[in-house]
């Protein structure tokens with residue numbers, strides 16, 4: 001029995017090879033590796049890992065089934081709490097969630113919960129195992145705005161209860177950030193498509209190229225006979241750096257850069273989406289979005305790629321795995337560095353980024369130590385492209401076209417965390433549209449809780 005302090009290593013593409021292709025970096029566990037890793041789980045009675053999971057998956061129970069080779073049973077246990085296990089197993093920040101709480105991590109490596117979840121989900125897909133079938137249709141119509149993890153989870157749970165669910169999506173492809181943001185090499189789009197197909201099997205209808213607030217407003221959707229509406233429209237509006245010169249040619253928001261590459265497949269030779277094939281790129285920011293943009297830039301042929309981050313490595317908000325992979329692929333980290341100005345030539349093309357060295361002072365409101373400029377420390381990075389990855393907020397369209405829907409000063413919809421109830425009767429909301437940019441699993445959790453509350457709402461209304 002493997003009871004070692006170290007987890008079973010996961011197979012990955014070689015850094016030098018993968019930095020030139022968009023194929024998945026992590027190859028996941030095979031059956032034997034999964035069973036071996038599952039044996040490291042102590043099956044704790046008071047399992048701390050469950051408290052670390054935002055949707056409370058019964059982790060020891062599913063791992064116990066993996067240990068025995070009962071992968072279908074393991075899949076059913078995960079499916080009771082999570083609608084998108086193949087996605088979460090790949091992109092959740094496990095080190096700060098379930099694995100961060102695992103007792104095995106006190107002395108040695110935490111159990112590789114994420115990789116086991118991914119294995120089970122992939123095994124189920126390969127073996128054609130279907131999740132719980134939908135109940136008989138109950139004749140009630142529900143609209144879901146946005147097809148990211150919040151909307152997909154909410155729609156799936158409501159369809160299983162028998163509701164007639166229609167998802168309205170602004171883009172031509174469903175999936176939200178899973179499709180347009182997170183790159184193929186971290187989350188293959190066939191995986192996302194399979195999750196969408198599962199919802200279609202449950203009877204969920206997808207209406208694409210439909211911008212709520214333009215194509216129709218929320219009040220018009222109520223007029224079409226939808227009895228309740230879930231808003232899961234995300235936080236897709238990029239924030240720019242706010243330094244002089246950032247209108248120059250060769251400055252992208254990470255959202256635009258990643259959308260062109262992931263959604264519009266600009267990395268393929270036959271793609272008709274234009275993208276600048278930069279040679280020297282700086283990505284400003286330190287989250288998952290910044291890592292994705294930097295690693296994409298490498299794969300698009302850049303020779304030098306920098307992450308410019310104003311705090312230290314300790315404060316980097318990205319997943320550890322992404323940071324590790326970015327380093328292995330040759331991305332250079334400029335810590336304690338803040339951008340001051342985008343420099344450009346007479347044709348307004350980017351030539352560099354003037355930066356300043358920082359040091360850390362006292363903690364600020366976020367609890368992290370505040371970066372303070374070091375006088376006389378300015379320097380210039382020679383570049384031909386700058387990518388801003390310093391955050392996003394919700395697009396204002398829905399709040400501008402929905403009277404009675406309260407939003408806060410950051411433009412997020414105000415909704416209670418427990419049920420997703422908003423200030424407007426019949427309208428529920430969750431995910432990044434409510435919290436601002438967060439994580440896949442938190443968006444899923446919000447979609448799940450809102451689905452239960454919407455079911456309650458419709459039952460009460462029709463009593």
Ligand code: FAD
Nearest residue numbers: 146148149150170176177181212234431432438439440443
């Ligand atoms: P979204 O996924 O943003 O989906 C919202 C959907 O609503 C979109 O499809 C949008 O087109 C649609 N929409 C918007 N307005 C309208 C409208 N008016 N009408 C109709 N449709 C509309 N999280 C992790 O946990 N791990 C990661 O590794 C990770 N990496 C990330 C990498 C990138 C590049 C980005 C951008 C985010 C990443 N995140 C990650 C964050 C995570 O993806 C989001 O928190 C999550 O997708 C939010 O889900 P959501 O359903 O609320 O919104």
Ligand code: SF4
Nearest residue numbers: 041042044049102103
């Ligand atoms: Fe297994 Fe770790 Fe959870 Fe204990 S805390 S049940 S060892 S995964």
